[in-house]
Amino acid sequence: MRLYNHTIRPSCSRNKVTTLIKIVAYTSQTCPYCGQRKKAKDQTYQCTCGYTAHRDRVGAINIMRQPVADGNSLSA
Template sequence: MGVDLGLKVPAVAVTDDEKVRFFGNGRENKYKKRNFRSFRKALGKKKKLNAIRNSKNKEQRWMEDKDHKVSRAIVNFAKENKISVIRLERLANIRQTTRTSRKNEKNLHTWSFYRLSQFIEYKAELEGIKVEYVNPAYTSQTCPKCSQRNKAQDRKYTCKCGFEKHRDIVGAMNIRYAPVVDGNSQSA
């Protein structure tokens, strides 16, 4: 099973028999983070430093809870479909390597992709499911049918060969068959 992690859609999973499931709500996450940010800004103007510290802890607890729920749903989906291997992207140094707009920069820097992947890994291990990491380069830009690279227009990926899907589904499909980073590849 391939799992594509992201901001707008926290996770998308695709199995070998083309079952697709979207996990989490990126809009809700963005909305809550923006509310916490504006609340802290208002408290900062009033010089209420302890209240700011407490609100940061509340935001972190809320995000951690969301990551736990998404990771549990992913592992349960894998268990329902009798999946033995979950493949995730190795998103190391993603903040330094990606180009982003000022609008998305705050979201990128508060994205807890590492914690989510760790939660998926330990919950999958408890269920006897192996987790492997793949190189994330061009996973959402490569066509799964003809292997040609195309940029997605907004959320829709279209290829010249006629293939059309949601770009996160395309990413998850490519992650499913991508070579493993550490070299211990096995067929998915």
């Protein structure tokens, strides 16, 4: 957060670029299908509901689905 406040934020402000902060805790441990939290073994996330994917993909899906400041999602 320090890097953001001292370097990234002022630079974006000068160049009129909007920045968003998202909390990414547990995104690769939460099933995007059923919402159950479970740690991935190795690189593959396997949920008890049957959903299976690479843990980075699981995290990316969950981050994409998070609401932004205005309550809307970034996904199209």
